[in-house]
Amino acid sequence: MKIIRKKTREIKLGSLGIGGSNRISVQSMTKSNILNSIAIRAEINELIECGCEVIRIAIPDKSAVSELKKLIDSGIFRVPVVADIHFDCTLAIDSIKAGVSGIRINPGNIGGRERTAKVIDYAKKNGIAVRLGINSGSVDKKILRKNNGNIKYSMIESTIENIKLFENLDFYNFKISAKASSVIDTISVYRTISEKCRYPLHIGVTEAGPMIPGTVKSSVGLGILLAEGIGDTIRVSLTDKSSEEVKIGYLILDSLGLRNKGVNIVSCPTCGRTTVDLQSIVKQIEEMTGDIKKGLKLAVMGCIVNGPGEAKDADLGIAFGKDRAAIFLKGSVIKRVKKDNVLKEFKNELEKLL
């Protein structure tokens, strides 16, 4: 099955194209306090290092804006930076003046049409992209009352209303997010929005939780939408390190064949046929390959019975036998080595592929 992406309008976030025929980008949001210069700089560098393509930063007050400006002026961002604004439209305007590539606003809490229009006017004049960010937790109260508290309908109505507002202001350089913490609501809202408009969609499940449950919710929610061709940029929201969000984002895209970045390790769950500590071997291979940027599929299989066959599309693989291990390239065994030497031999073969 080939995923056919829904056609969306292309927007520009700095030099990055989002929507249209651009690849699906992976983004994250910093978690450090922007006033803690050492922590925020380390986090930004780590995000860029692991391939984050858009960095969003919370701008809660004026002091955050001046720190943001210092960061931008220092040249630390080598990817577009987005200021995340709630409640105060002057912070959005000041962030634009500070040099961001985009702002994220939630019209439900920015203070009404007039203030939203003021921000859009600034964005338009400065060539800035806007993310229209409707969240289940902060939907416009009036709309919520009108829909008898139904979050899903309220999010859709609020999104459509704000799209019209932006269009009436002759502003089109925006993408839309409408995240709920419920996976089902998230899927349903995005499906409807994607039917109703052609603006690029930033997709994610909000407040997904800690690493394991958050990864599962995000994978299910984003996976279903992406498989239906919905989504132009993604964020995995975890109560964990932002760099982990990025890594998981790429793994989700990779699992659907939408993007290959770095090494994809395919390993078996092991069973009674396994004669080695496969978990520790896979961990060592993960460490050995963590910095590789080239898209490669590596297979590590616990036995020779199913090994090469089950992972025949892997670029390089190992399957363990009783005393020896077979190393195979694209499903063909190229050598059999002693188990003690397998990691060294595997590394040698891997280097030839790089």
Ligand code: SF4
């Ligand atoms: S590859 Fe072999 S060891 Fe691994 S789960 Fe399958 S049968 Fe068991």
